[in-house]
Amino acid sequence: MVGSETLSDFSLVRGGPFQRLERGLRGGEPRRSSLFALVLALGCWGPLVLLAWMQGGDAPRLLLRDLQVHGELLLSLPVLVASGPYIDSRLGAAARQFLRADLVGERGRGALEALARRCTRWCDSAGVELVLLGLVIAFAWLTSPDPSRAWQVSSGGQPSLAGGWYLCVALPLMRFLVLRWLWRGVVWSVFLLRVSRLPLRLAxxxxxxxxxxxxxxxxxxxxxxxxxxxxxxxxxxxxxxxxxxxxxxxxxxxxxxxxxxxxxxxxxxxxxxxxxxxxxxxxxxxxxxxxxxxxxxxxxxxxxxxxxxxxxxxxxxxxxxxxxxxxxxxxxxxxxxxxxxxxxxxxxxxxxxxxxxxxxxxxxxxxxxxxxxxxxxxx
Known part of the structure; x- marks a missing residue:
């Protein structure tokens, strides 16, 4: 059974500007991740309801009947944020298991540690998150309000107050979180691919x-x-x-x-x-x-x-x-x-x-x- 300081710090979740911002807002306490996720979800959903109420007419009633919006902001968004520590602990334990169970011998130990450092840097890259953020903003710029969802459109055919908040703030944040998890999944897949090419001792x-x-x-x-x-x-x-x-x-x-x-x-x-x-x-x-x-x-x-x-x-x-x-x-x-x-x-x-x-x-x-x-x- 072999330990490793590099693999003990292995994480595909704790890096990146958004994660550092989250960690700063919740005081660095992992136990507050769920609370931060709830506050973030309410911070996106609450102004949406308030703007729909200010808009008047049928907008509040139509918004409350739109289950897709409530599902995205009150379920998907907090789950994407709050599940980070749990998934991070599982991925870290799996990476360390290759050494703990002697699946990677002495010849491949150095390569495994170098691979872990490289993958951690990829997920800690500010450039990657800026690219993801740019994609989200570009997609939001090209997205038009859905006429079938009347609360998104004002009388002049332009996005309403609630529609503008949803299309420019809430939905892009949701998409950014999904893309960030997709990037982490790609990095983890690359990690597994490179590990499979090391000299493994499979029983x-x-x-x-x-x-x-x-x-x-x-x-x-x-x-x-x-x-x-x-x-x-x-x-x-x-x-x-x-x-x-x-x-x-x-x-x-x-x-x-x-x-x-x-x-x-x-x-x-x-x-x-x-x-x-x-x-x-x-x-x-x-x-x-x-x-x-x-x-x-x-x-x-x-x-x-x-x-x-x-x-x-x-x-x-x-x-x-x-x-x-x-x-x-x-x-x-x-x-x-x-x-x-x-x-x-x-x-x-x-x-x-x-x-x-x-x-x-x-x-x-x-x-x-x-x-x-x-x-x-x-x-």
Whole structure:
């Protein structure tokens, strides 16, 4: 078991100007991250409601009925901010596990530490966040108010007070947070890709049936809060556009969210595919060795108990227990996965992608109706 000062400071979340601003506002206390996320969400949502009320007319009523806005600002935005410390701790633990479990030998330790420093610098780069901010501002400049959402448009066809706040402040902030998480995911994927090319010591007899890499599936599942945060506006938009199809054509309403959940699972677990080759090499190397050990052990067992007459009684003899343990280990080795995925992690990410859909259907009292119609469609 090896420690590393570099990997103990490994973080893809704590860097960047926005994160330093957040850390300064909450006094550097990680426990206040949720409180800061709530304040930030209310700081975007509160002025929107106030401006709609000042606008008068039907704007307040129409805004309160727009579930997409409330979902984005009161659910997605705080989740994107508050999930940072949790995901950071999971990614850091996974990076240190490569050394803690001796998966990377002495030859690759220096390269792993250099890679960790490089990835940390990438996520701490002010230039990257300025580029993301520029993209968000450019997209906001090109975005026009949606005429179907009357609270965004004034009588002259220009953005209303509430629409201007939403299009120029609240929505760009939401997009910036999503792009920042996307950048962190790319950096983490590059980290995994480079680690997979190091000289790894994968044990094909490891009980996790992934050569000792089973912890990576649990780590990837920690991105479920981000998947949920992005799923909220996707479900809300589908709910707003296809509201009439919920009872008439439920598949037209449900399938976009199901497609999103599938794509989210692929995006989250796809980086683990880079370990396919090291796992194949470990299995090909280990199968003949373990098969030879098993054959030698089985031959000695047969010679002792079938060809000769042992003096010890069969009941309680350690030979039988040894043979059973060897058989169990051999079956574990034979079931070794070529892709370090985990069923529970996959279900967690899929559930995060589908959860907003279930919430909206329950709020609209259409959950059971949609389930029954989907059952009839399938049958």
């Amino acid at each position: 094909f007899t490891h009980p996790d049936q992934s050569g000792g890499l089973g912890f990576l599936a649990v780590c990837q599942a920690s991105f479920a809060p981000v998947v949920f945060a992005v799923a909220v506006p996707v479900a809300s938009y589908s709910f707003r556009v296809n509201a009439a199809a919920i009872t008439e054509a439920p598949l037209d309403y449900v399938m976009p969210q199901v497609l999103y959940a599938v794509l989210a699972c692929l995006a989250v677990f796809a980086p683990l595919a880079c370990f396919f080759r090291p796992l194949v090499v470990a299995k090909r190397r280990g199968d003949p060795w373990f098969s030879a050990v098993a054959a030698h052990h089985s031959c000695e067992f047969e010679d002792r108990w079938f060809q000769k007459k042992p003096e010890v009684p069969a009941l309680g003899a350690p030979d039988f227990s040894s043979l059973a343990d060897l058989g169990s280990s051999f079956m574990v080795a034979r079931k070794m996965k070529m892709f370090p995925w985990d069923q529970r992690g996959l279900l967690a990410v899929a559930a995060a992608g589908l959860a907003p859909l279930v919430i909206l259907l329950m709020v609209d009292r259409q959950f059971l109706a949609v389930v029954n119609q989907l059952r009839q469609s399938v049958s």
